[in-house]
Amino acid sequence: MGIKMSQARDQNGHFWDAETYQKGLGAEPLLCMHCETSVAHNPPYTREMYDKSVFVPGYFRLRPKGAHAAHCDYGVDEEIEKIAKSSEDLIESIQHDRYRLRLVMIQESLAGNAGKPRQGDGERRQGGRTYTSNPALLSAYVNSANRVLKLRALCASNEEMEQHLELVFEGNTTVSWDQFYFEQERHRHAYHAVSQNTVAHPIAIQGRIKSVRYAVKDKPSSNVINLVMNKLQVDPNDPSNGIGLEVSIWSNQPEWFKGFKQDDEVVVLGIWRHSVSEPRPAPMQGGRYETLTNRRLSLTLVLKAQISRVEPLKVAGKRANVDPSTLKQRDPR
Ligand SMILES: [Zn+2]
Incomplete structure (x- = not known):
């Protein structure tokens, strides 16, 4: 589906932002900003996570089997x-x-x-x-x-x-x-791969930072970044047990975590370890689960370069001269 694009242009040459575009607003099919290939829109949405909702930005992408022209920036x-x-x-x-x-x-x-x-x-x-x-x-x-x-x-x-x-x-x-590469929604697949030893190679996990903690338990060498957890999963062997998975990145070099903060999107590459806790009573009575099991994937950084921030989508070319709010009033079909 190619590189996600934050903008696209329509058949009349108007530019549209992925965050605000809605089907029918522009003269479709929309096109890549740099070449003539047609693109589709994935609207922004809110994803329910373990203890909060997160905003997932919208983007434009190639259509299935589509391709950008040679030398297109995308x-x-x-x-x-x-x-x-x-x-x-x-x-x-x-x-x-x-x-x-x-x-x-x-x-x-x-x-x-x-x-x-x-x-x-x-x-x-x-x-x-x-x-x-x-x-x-x-x-x-x-x-x-x-x-x-x-x-x-x-x-x-x-x-x-x-x-x-x-x-x-x-x-x-x-x-x-x-x-090799596991996005937020595939964290449990990463856990499966690591815990079942189906992979021996380094793998990459992408996710959003929930917290950055320094000197955990007063140990200066104990610093950890936890990623936002997905929603609990039902234990297939016991429907009253919910399974959570937390991804943690450890380092004894606190300066390696400087520059990372809550809600940053990051990708982390390395050899991961896994662990699992015994089921414990769920903190909330009367909730969906009676007990909770915590799974964990963790990694200790050997090199700072193992963790990096995911860049926001690149914005192509100049922005439209037309005020998007006036465009929205044009014949929405
Ligand atoms: Zn292109």
Whole structure:
């Protein structure tokens, strides 16, 4: 579905904002701001979370099987190409508009294998191609991975990345994007993957910050960011038990959390641990659940670059000269 777009233009050249657009306001089909491909509108909405509602911004996106023209600013492949060029071989080009990212290089970076020569001094042959993981470049790999994650966060789904960027792990096993990148609504899938050991590679979890806490229990080395939890899920084995899942990011470097605050949208890459508590009585009597079970996914940062803020959607070109409020009065059909 491509990169989410905050604006689109209609057949008469009027510009529309995704936040305020409603079907029929503009002369449809609406078009990308930069090329001639037609786009669809996903309106903003409110998502019910564990203990509050959050606003999910609206956006314009490609239609199914649609594609941006070559060199359009909203084309994912162009962006991947740019990242690949400065990725120190983390991402290689395999054919026209297809790239490959080696998750094993990221895992080595996070496992702190720097300076520990492995068989062949870090040089390996995989699928006929030799690559060298250079310890000096470990944080560069994570930085490049980060740029990929930020690009993914701008996309409407994993699908677009899947088309252009293949993920491989050890032994050249291909990893699907659905087993690598987990948005808010797929946190429980991430928990499943980690707790069932179905993944050994690093995974990325996107979510919204609920709290940033420093010196937990008066320990200066104990700092944590918790993400906003999804609504409780019914325990399939016991309908009176509700299951919650909290995602926590720990660091012993408080300065790494400076610049992050409540409600920031972030993506975090790494090797996650899981834990689960025994069911406890629900705090609210007479609610839907008698007991609650807390599941937790947590990660301790090895590098600051493992966590980054998701950028807001980019605004393309100049804004319309026309006041949108006058446009809304035009023949709404
Ligand atoms: Zn375009």
